[in-house]
Amino acid sequence: MALRPIDNALPTTPERPKKQAKLSIPIQTQKKPSDFGVNVEKKASPLPPPPPPADASVDYISSEKLKPFEDPESKIQGLVEGLESKDWVKVCESLNDVRRFSVHHSTVLLPILEKVMLILVKAMNNPRSALCKTSIMAASDIFNAFGEKLLDFTDSGAFDRLLLQLLLKASQDKKFVCEEADKSLKSMVNTIAPLPLLNKLSGYVNHGNLRVRAKAAVSISNSVSKMGVDEIKEFGLVKLLQMATGSLNDRLPEAREAARSIVFSVYKAFTENEDENPGEAWQSFCQSSLSPIQAQSIIKAVGSQ
Numbered sequence: 001m002a003l004r005p006i007d008n009a010l011p012t013t014p015e016r017p018k019k020q021a022k023l024s025i026p027i028q029t030q031k032k033p034s035d036f037g038v039n040v041e042k043k044a045s046p047l048p049p050p051p052p053p054a055d056a057s058v059d060y061i062s063s064e065k066l067k068p069f070e071d072p073e074s075k076i077q078g079l080v081e082g083l084e085s086k087d088w089v090k091v092c093e094s095l096n097d098v099r100r101f102s103v104h105h106s107t108v109l110l111p112i113l114e115k116v117m118l119i120l121v122k123a124m125n126n127p128r129s130a131l132c133k134t135s136i137m138a139a140s141d142i143f144n145a146f147g148e149k150l151l152d153f154t155d156s157g158a159f160d161r162l163l164l165q166l167l168l169k170a171s172q173d174k175k176f177v178c179e180e181a182d183k184s185l186k187s188m189v190n191t192i193a194p195l196p197l198l199n200k201l202s203g204y205v206n207h208g209n210l211r212v213r214a215k216a217a218v219s220i221s222n223s224v225s226k227m228g229v230d231e232i233k234e235f236g237l238v239k240l241l242q243m244a245t246g247s248l249n250d251r252l253p254e255a256r257e258a259a260r261s262i263v264f265s266v267y268k269a270f271t272e273n274e275d276e277n278p279g280e281a282w283q284s285f286c287q288s289s290l291s292p293i294q295a296q297s298i299i300k301a302v303g304s305q
Helices: 072-083 088-104 106-124 129-152 158-170 175-191 194-204 210-224 229-235 237-248 253-271 278-289 292-303
Strands: none
Touching: 072 088, 072 106, 088 106, 088 129, 106 129, 106 158, 129 158, 129 175, 129 194, 158 175, 158 194, 158 210, 175 210, 194 210, 194 229, 194 237, 210 237, 210 253, 229 237, 229 253, 237 253, 237 278, 237 292, 253 278, 253 292, 278 292
């Protein structure tokens, strides 16, 4: 029997490949010219142009400097379209046109005034301050031009909406908007008779916003100060005192001062023909016409004058 070669006795195990050592090759970084002693001047990248200031294209023109139109009849045709534009700069230009019509061509503006007032209220609600201020300036010119005619727009409530917006804007924190709204409210008081205006303002002395209450009280006080004795009595002594009592203890000094002014105007009207013991007659009148708390506040307010 032939013997098998010893090489075939056991299976051979293949050798594992040896791992090759990793070589770390240094990476050469490109040297800057300054590393070789070369002084290279760095070129500054150009800065972006500064943004244009907000409201840069809006001019606040005083009423005295507003110029008339050469052809107002043609200009009025596109006024409403300009006021309803989506371009706020165009709207501001149209608001200034409203002011020019109010100052120089009020009869041409009158037929569309109610619609213009409603758009005016919408512009006051715009968050852009330039648009808001220009619309308030337009309201002032409208008051000066039309006065009590604005109260005729009862169907749409244009005047009521305008009055509320002016009270709200006068209560804002933005000083230049607030100041412009105060001017507009004064124009309203100066151009509209006290009796119908007080009926409009009376609903705001109990408004939820204390600043609105204060601004309403100031407008009522300014309106009452224009009234004579007969007008005060016609409107109602008790009614005026009831309007003032809520503001006498208000949180804002502006409201309290306005309320005291109203009370003192009523006191002078009541005691004008009281020759003997006007103080006692006044105290008796308050106690018989008002609640005990209201009467006490009113009597105290007059005593502090």
